[in-house]
Amino acid sequence: MSLTAIREVDYVILPCNDLAAARAFYRDVMGFPLEEDHPEWVRFRLGTSFLTLRPRGPWLCWHDGAKAADAVAVQLAFRVSPDEVLACHQELVAKGVEILDPPKDQAFGHRTLFFRDPESNVLEIFAEIA
Numbered sequence: 001m002s003l004t005a006i007r008e009v010d011y012v013i014l015p016c017n018d019l020a021a022a023r024a025f026y027r028d029v030m031g032f033p034l035e036e037d038h039p040e041w042v043r044f045r046l047g048t049s050f051l052t053l054r055p056r057g058p059w060l061c062w063h064d065g066a067k068a069a070d071a072v073a074v075q076l077a078f079r080v081s082p083d084e085v086l087a088c089h090q091e092l093v094a095k096g097v098e099i100l101d102p103p104k105d106q107a108f109g110h111r112t113l114f115f116r117d118p119e120s121n122v123l124e125i126f127a128e129i130a
Contacts, residue, residue, distance in 0.1 A: 011043075011050035014074065014119065015057075015064045021118040022053045029095050046078075067119075075122040082127040085111045089125075105129060 016022040023042045026032045032044035032051065041054040056064045067073055080088060085103045092099065092115060100122065101114040109130030115123050 013052045016053050019055050025118050077124040082129050085127050089113050
């Protein structure tokens with residue numbers, strides 16, 4: 001088997017400074033289905049993939065290292081239909097989420113919406129429009 005056999009991402013792990021706040025955000029604000037709520041990690045199912053949250057710090061055989069306050073560690077993009085971008089924006093605003101960039105049609109053929117999670121990661125909701 002070679003590296004060209006890789007066809008999809010199975011799971012993404014987000015190291016968290018505040019696991020409880022991140023869990024609440026992805027469960028209550030984003031509405032992601034909770035797959036597993038373990039004392040040392042939380043796993044949400046997103047289609048055929050998983051989003052896993054775990055505490056930042058020493059983990060198994062490595063150490064994550066410190067993360068500067070408000071530094072972006074990762075950007076996650078979630079695809080929806082074009083009409084759903086505005087609906088997601090309205091729902092996020094109603095839930096008190098600070099929006100970085102409201103829905104906008106981009107020249108490269110996406111309708112985008114940007115905001116942050118409690119760990120300062122940038123989240124994007126987008127739709128292909130062209």
